[in-house]
Amino acid sequence: MKLTAVAILALAGTMAFSALGARGTVAAQGAKSQWDGVYTEAQAKRGEALYGQYCASCHGPDLAGGEMAPGLTGGEFTANWNDLSLGDLFERIRVSMPQSAPGSLSRQQNADILAYVLRKMNIPTGSAELSTQTEALKEIKFLAAKPGGN
Numbered sequence: 001m002k003l004t005a006v007a008i009l010a011l012a013g014t015m016a017f018s019a020l021g022a023r024g025t026v027a028a029q030g031a032k033s034q035w036d037g038v039y040t041e042a043q044a045k046r047g048e049a050l051y052g053q054y055c056a057s058c059h060g061p062d063l064a065g066g067e068m069a070p071g072l073t074g075g076e077f078t079a080n081w082n083d084l085s086l087g088d089l090f091e092r093i094r095v096s097m098p099q100s101a102p103g104s105l106s107r108q109q110n111a112d113i114l115a116y117v118l119r120k121m122n123i124p125t126g127s128a129e130l131s132t133q134t135e136a137l138k139e140i141k142f143l144a145a146k147p148g149g150n
Contacts, residue, residue: 033143034086037126039115044125047116050109054098063120069099072117078144086130087138090114094134107132 032038052061058069065071081089094110096102105113111130119125131137 031141032139033141033147034118034123035143035146036140037124038086038128038140039111039118039123039125039130040128041119041125043112043115043129044119045116047112047114047119050105050113051116054105054109055113058099063117073121078121078142081142082144084142085138086114086140086142087134087136089142090137091134 051059051063055072058066059072060066060069063072064074071077090110093114094103094105094107097110098104111132115130118130
């Protein structure tokens with residue numbers, strides 16, 4: 001009888017461990033990145049106008065950067081932000097930009113500008129707009145390379 005109880009406990013432990021492992025795998029597979037279409041074309045269009053008004057004088061009309069401001073596309077930019085979140089990038093924009101009046105733009109304006117930057121990086125659009133809430137954006141990882149290499 002002791003052997004049966006031990007076998008049952010071992011089986012229960014194995015099942016519990018397997019369930020936790022499967023849930024972790026699902027969570028990892030469910031991680032969202034900017035490659036999953038996290039903004040809309042309409043939002044990027046709004047962001048384009050805002051970028052021209054508030055950002056282009058420093059970051060350049062083509063987002064390549066200027067004397068005092070880094071480029072917002074290309075290898076150096078993507079390497080610097082790789083594995084961080086869109087929430088991290090959003091907060092950097094929100095609290096420090098534009099340089100002449102940091103923090104003066106609304107959350108919506110900042111999200112629209114970020115959507116435009118994503119579009120300029122050839123990140124695919126989606127059916128929902130980029131959130132204006134930092135915590136929601138922290139759930140979206142910025143990945144330099146598209147998963148699966150496609």
